[in-house]
Amino acid sequence: MTELPLSPLLKRENFQKLVDSWKGKKLAVCGHLRPDGDCIGSQVAFCRFLLAKGIEAAAIKTDPIPRNLESFVGDTPYIDVKDFDPAGWEMVAVDCADEIRVGKALREKLPTTLFNVDHHISNPGYAEHNLIMAHSCATAEILSELFLSLGHHPDEVTANALYVGIATDTGQFRFPSTSTRTFEICCNLCEFGANPAKVATFLYEQETMGRMQLLQSFLSTLKLSLDGKVCTGCILDGEYERTGTSNEDSEGFVDYARAIEGVRVGVFLEENKGKIKGSLRCKDPIFRVDTIAKQFDGGGHACAAGFRVESTIEEFYPKLVRILEDHLQNSQVAG
Structure with a gap:
C-alpha cells in the first residue's frame, strides 16, 4: 500500500x-x-x-x-x-x-x-x-x-x-x-x-425498462434558455407512476442537461404534488450553483447543488430563469 x-x-x-x-x-x-x-x-x-x-x-x-x-x-x-x-x-x-x-x-x-x-x-x-x-x-x-x-x-x-x-x-x-x-x-x-x-x-449496467422510459420522458422536456447557457429538464407530476419507477430512478438525469455543448448550468426539476425538488449542475466552479440554491434555502457544492420549493414548474420556471440570468452575468463579470 x-x-x-x-x-x-x-x-x-x-x-x-x-x-x-x-x-x-x-x-x-x-x-x-x-x-x-x-x-x-x-x-x-x-x-x-x-x-x-x-x-x-x-x-x-x-x-x-x-x-x-x-x-x-x-x-x-x-x-x-x-x-x-x-x-x-x-x-x-x-x-x-x-x-x-x-x-x-x-x-x-x-x-x-x-x-x-x-x-x-x-x-x-x-x-x-x-x-x-x-x-x-x-x-x-x-x-x-x-x-x-x-x-x-x-x-x-x-x-x-x-x-x-x-x-x-x-x-x-x-x-x-x-x-x-x-x-x-x-x-x-x-x-x-x-x-x-x-x-x-x-x-x-443494471437498468430497468421503467428507468429508460422515465429517461425518455425527461429528455423530451429539455429546454435551452439564456442563449443556450442554461438547459432545464423536468419530471412532471405523475411520471413516476406512469413508468412504474421512483425518484431513485432519476438519479443523474441532471447531467444530461449539463452535458450539452455551450451550457453553463444544467437544471433538473422534479414536480410532486405542488412541490419541486431542484438540482443544479455546472461545469466550472466559477458559476457557484450552491449560491443559487441558497436563495431557495438549499445548498451544496460549487458545481452541484439542490433545493426544494412549494410551487409548480409552470409557475417556478420563469422565476428561476430570471435568477439564473442575473447570476450568470455576475459570475462572468467576477471571472
Missing part, C-alpha cells in the same frame, strides 16, 4: 484522539434523505470502521437504499428510522450539508449531532465536532484518507463502499473536484479489494 500522509487539516482534527473518546458510546451513523452513492458508501464505511475499533455502531436509514447500491452494503447493520430506539445513542452525520437533511423523524429522535463529516461548501458546522473539507470530491474521499492514513486496513465491503462514494460523486472521475489524490486513494482502495469493474456494472 502506498503511504498517504494526512493532510494538514486532518492532522489538526486529531481524529485518532476523537475516535478514542468514542469508546463506550453507541453511534448512529446517519446520512441524508434520498441517499446517493456517497451517502450510502460513507455510512457503510464509517459504520464498519467504528465496529472494527470496538465501538457499537449502526447505520440509520430514513429512505430506502437505492436498488443499485444494495449490493455494496454487505452485512453492515442498518436500522430503519421507524424501528430505531434512540435511547443511549448519539448521532454521527456523514455527507449531510445541514442538520435538516437527515430527515424530521430522525432529527426528532436525535436532536443533536456528535460528529459531522462532509464536503459540502454550504455546511455550517452544526455538530459538536466538525470535519468539513469542501475541496474534497466526496465524503468517502475524506473518510478514505482518514482510514488509510491512520493505518486502518478496510475490509473488501468497506473498500468497495468508499470507492462507490468517490466514483459516483465525481461522475465517474469526470468532475472538476477529481484530483491526483483522488486516484491515489482509489488505487489504495483497490489494494484492499475495491473492484472498479464490479462497481461500474452494478451502478450503470
Whole structure:
C-alpha cells in the first residue's frame, strides 16, 4: 500500500484522539434523505470502521437504499428510522450539508449531532465536532484518507463502499473536484479489494425498462434558455407512476442537461404534488450553483447543488430563469 500522509487539516482534527473518546458510546451513523452513492458508501464505511475499533455502531436509514447500491452494503447493520430506539445513542452525520437533511423523524429522535463529516461548501458546522473539507470530491474521499492514513486496513465491503462514494460523486472521475489524490486513494482502495469493474456494472449496467422510459420522458422536456447557457429538464407530476419507477430512478438525469455543448448550468426539476425538488449542475466552479440554491434555502457544492420549493414548474420556471440570468452575468463579470 502506498503511504498517504494526512493532510494538514486532518492532522489538526486529531481524529485518532476523537475516535478514542468514542469508546463506550453507541453511534448512529446517519446520512441524508434520498441517499446517493456517497451517502450510502460513507455510512457503510464509517459504520464498519467504528465496529472494527470496538465501538457499537449502526447505520440509520430514513429512505430506502437505492436498488443499485444494495449490493455494496454487505452485512453492515442498518436500522430503519421507524424501528430505531434512540435511547443511549448519539448521532454521527456523514455527507449531510445541514442538520435538516437527515430527515424530521430522525432529527426528532436525535436532536443533536456528535460528529459531522462532509464536503459540502454550504455546511455550517452544526455538530459538536466538525470535519468539513469542501475541496474534497466526496465524503468517502475524506473518510478514505482518514482510514488509510491512520493505518486502518478496510475490509473488501468497506473498500468497495468508499470507492462507490468517490466514483459516483465525481461522475465517474469526470468532475472538476477529481484530483491526483483522488486516484491515489482509489488505487489504495483497490489494494484492499475495491473492484472498479464490479462497481461500474452494478451502478450503470443494471437498468430497468421503467428507468429508460422515465429517461425518455425527461429528455423530451429539455429546454435551452439564456442563449443556450442554461438547459432545464423536468419530471412532471405523475411520471413516476406512469413508468412504474421512483425518484431513485432519476438519479443523474441532471447531467444530461449539463452535458450539452455551450451550457453553463444544467437544471433538473422534479414536480410532486405542488412541490419541486431542484438540482443544479455546472461545469466550472466559477458559476457557484450552491449560491443559487441558497436563495431557495438549499445548498451544496460549487458545481452541484439542490433545493426544494412549494410551487409548480409552470409557475417556478420563469422565476428561476430570471435568477439564473442575473447570476450568470455576475459570475462572468467576477471571472
